[in-house]
Amino acid sequence: MPFELPDLPYSYGSLEPHFDAKTMEIHHTKHHAGYTAKLNAALDNTDLKGQSIEEILKNLNLDNKPLRNNAGGYYNHNLFWQILRPPTGSENVPSGDLLNEINKKFGSFDSFKNTFSNTAATVFGSGWAWLCSSNKGELCICSSPNQDNPLMPGVGCNCTPILGLDVWEHAYYLNYQNRRPDYISAFFNLINWDTVAKRRESLLED
Numbered sequence: 001m002p003f004e005l006p007d008l009p010y011s012y013g014s015l016e017p018h019f020d021a022k023t024m025e026i027h028h029t030k031h032h033a034g035y036t037a038k039l040n041a042a043l044d045n046t047d048l049k050g051q052s053i054e055e056i057l058k059n060l061n062l063d064n065k066p067l068r069n070n071a072g073g074y075y076n077h078n079l080f081w082q083i084l085r086p087p088t089g090s091e092n093v094p095s096g097d098l099l100n101e102i103n104k105k106f107g108s109f110d111s112f113k114n115t116f117s118n119t120a121a122t123v124f125g126s127g128w129a130w131l132c133s134s135n136k137g138e139l140c141i142c143s144s145p146n147q148d149n150p151l152m153p154g155v156g157c158n159c160t161p162i163l164g165l166d167v168w169e170h171a172y173y174l175n176y177q178n179r180r181p182d183y184i185s186a187f188f189n190l191i192n193w194d195t196v197a198k199r200r201e202s203l204l205e206d
């Protein structure tokens with residue numbers, strides 16, 4: 001079975017005013033759809049067909065640029081859509097074990113937010129900022145260029161992404177033009193912390 005473009009769990013306009021509907025629609029139906037189609041093309045006539053996207057990324061030959069760019073683009077956007085949700089109007093912060101671990105690692109949620117935001121703001125050109133977790137639940141922040149991600153061998157902090165922020169201009173240019181820091185700030189209103197916490201919990205070993 002080829003990889004399929006997933007539906008979004010919310011409507012294109014439901015992330016406004018932080019992410020606008022037109023950007024969301026183009027991002028999903030053009031960019032993510034493009035990575036999906038090119039991923040399937042890159043897998044055609046290879047013995048990698050049938051593997052999960054995670055298996056493909058973990059065993060990736062980084063010299064295979066079409067597969068690297070499009071397997072990354074496919075996985076990264078799947079994750080990005082999942083960890084967003086419409087704004088609630090109230091303060092948007094994590095809770096429970098995830099918040100405890102953030103406090104332990106970064107000192108406070110504000111300190112985490114500053115470090116993550118600076119990491120995202122200083123990605124040169126196109127790329128992603130990540131919050132990752134080990135299988136012991138330890139957190140780390142890193143970034144990667146282009147459509148790379150920390151599941152790929154030797155990329156980023158070598159843990160599993162539980163939160164990702166797309167800082168390609170296609171993710172924000174219509175609404176924010178060159179103001180990437182404003183887009184990063186807006187992102188914090190849209191994070192689905194329940195999903196992020198579940199992703200971390202799913203990694204924990206017994």
Ligand code: MN
Nearest residue numbers: 031166168171
């Ligand atoms: Mn994107």
